[in-house]
Amino acid sequence: MLTFFPTPYPGEWWYSVLCRYHIRSGNEKFQSTVRELFHGRTYVSLGILFSNSTIPAIVSQLPAGLLCSERLVQEHTLFRYYTRCFSYARKRELLESVCLGEKVVITSIRKFADVKEWKPRFCPGCVSDDRQRYGEAYWHIGHQIDMMRICPAHRCWLYQAEDINTVHLDYQFVALESYLLREGPYVACGTGDIPPRMLDLAGVLYDYYAIPLEKSATPDYSNLAISLSNQGYGTITSNPRHTILNGKKVYQALRTMFGGDIVEGVYGDEKAIPLINRVCKWGMAVPERYALLQVLAGISSEVVFSKERLRDSLEESLLELRNSRTEVERAKVAAQLGITCSQLSNLCRKYGIEPFWRQRTVGKEERRDVAVNLHLNSQEYGLLQKAAQDHGESELAVYARKVLIAAISQSNEIANTDEDRVTKD
């Protein structure tokens, strides 16, 4: 049993709690602390961001109810961040395994090419706040997310501990206060004003760690994909279920927004474009990929993980047209939606909407089953086509029929008026 153990501070990295234990223990050597905490073992992986067996190992040596493994894993490691886009059932399964001390391997922890370049980070604003509130500064888990360069609370650049070798963190206890006392060296992750899109990205990355575990993948739909589709990044196909995005267009938009380096770092080069469509079925595990798309879509994490499906704007317009009692032709409906007739058929199939234009024309009085063949030369055809376009009629035959009937009615009216005049005279 352990005779004492520090209470973790809000959002504190689990490694930081262990560092604070080391300082309070009075042990001179790191190894003595490791042996004390982990049943005589000389090596355990301490500096890990995802949870490992160190949490249940410590909890089992403390009086029952003092600390809870589940809570420690969720709030003091990046477990929630790395599993953010998994189904809730899968998350619970993994959480149980982690709390039992089992080794869990997940693919969402991306193997960054520059993983050795990763260094622990801190925010000067948080250091000052934490000292005021708790009497000491500590490493925040949210600042350790690989792509995080900005403190979402203070909206300032984070500082990076340049001289800390990430590998050494596994057997060394470097508490933030001790590190700050020896004055680094540390450097800011950026200089100058922070672009708004980077602030948005920091907010989204932090959400993925901080929001409740329940906020998970919604297997039947992706609000992120629907939102992007509503903003013009969608493609209409005969796929009856999922939203399909124009991967190339999305990739280019991401590059314009974040720059090539960030996009290539997260997705890879253009060969990775097909990956983007996996977002529609929650088929990507890596949270950063969702985060970039979310900033592009400009929607909140609340909406992305909502149990309520976003409405597809094309579906809404289609329903609106159906419910308005105006007479419409198929081509006109398609033109109003800015799509082709075959795309319109695909959409109707997808949303289970009966083709309402056909229903309108099968009524007894409106039944038109007599066809007239009209043979025109190219000049006449061109004239007719231009007139149809100018008058907003997208279907040529419909326009021709209208003109013909209008002309006949008009000549009848003139003839009737002349007859009246003759009778009066």
Ligand SMILES: [Zn+2]
């Ligand atoms: Zn801060």
